[in-house]
Amino acid sequence: MLLIDLFCVTFYIAPPPRSLCSTNRTKNSFFQTHETTRRLLALKLLIYFVLISFLWLAISTQPLAAVGDVNYISDVLNVPLRSGPSTAHRIIHRGIPSGTQLTILATDEEAGFTQVRTAGGMEGWVTSQYLVREPIARDKLAAAEKRLK
Numbered sequence: 001m002l003l004i005d006l007f008c009v010t011f012y013i014a015p016p017p018r019s020l021c022s023t024n025r026t027k028n029s030f031f032q033t034h035e036t037t038r039r040l041l042a043l044k045l046l047i048y049f050v051l052i053s054f055l056w057l058a059i060s061t062q063p064l065a066a067v068g069d070v071n072y073i074s075d076v077l078n079v080p081l082r083s084g085p086s087t088a089h090r091i092i093h094r095g096i097p098s099g100t101q102l103t104i105l106a107t108d109e110e111a112g113f114t115q116v117r118t119a120g121g122m123e124g125w126v127t128s129q130y131l132v133r134e135p136i137a138r139d140k141l142a143a144a145e146k147r148l149k
Contacts, residue, residue, distance in 0.1 A: 075138055081124035085113035092124050099136045102126075 078095025085108040096102070102116040105123065113125045134140075 075136065077130065079126050079130045081116075081118075081122065081126060082113070083124060085111040085115070085125045089125065093122060096126065098130075099139050102131070104131075 075098060077098040079098070080091045080095055081093035082089040083092050096118065101119060104114055105117055106115040107128065108114070108125075109128075112128050114128045114131055115123065115125050116131075117123045135143075
């Protein structure tokens with residue numbers, strides 16, 4: 001009985017049942033309010049602990065790349081559209097998705113940037129290394145699958 005009483009008082013979870021208490025204590029309203037506040041704080045801490053534990057478990061179970069594993073680079077890119085031909089110029093569009101058709105307006109080979117226009121009429125500069133002359137493989141595959149159906 002003393003163990004249950006000690007556990008409940010230590011962790012402020014709940015008062016031990018009267019049948020298990022070694023003594024019946026009387027409390028005034030100040031101590032009851034204070035104890036209620038302590039219980040709520042303990043309950044909040046317990047909930048936070050459980051949530052953090054679940055988050056840690058979810059993160060730690062993500063598979064990491066091991067030596068010898070085969071991995072691939074994603075073909076989904078978002079290329080930023082800039083106001084000028086360098087990374088110092090501000091970004092005017094967060095990212096044009098890979099596969100977007102662009103019209104070339106000018107090329108700055110020295111800087112490695114190309115001025116383009118989107119189908120929606122937005123103009124800006126993108127890094128030339130991301131531009132290809134043919135549609136991307138993902139779009140070609142989708143078109144081939146559509147033809148087969």
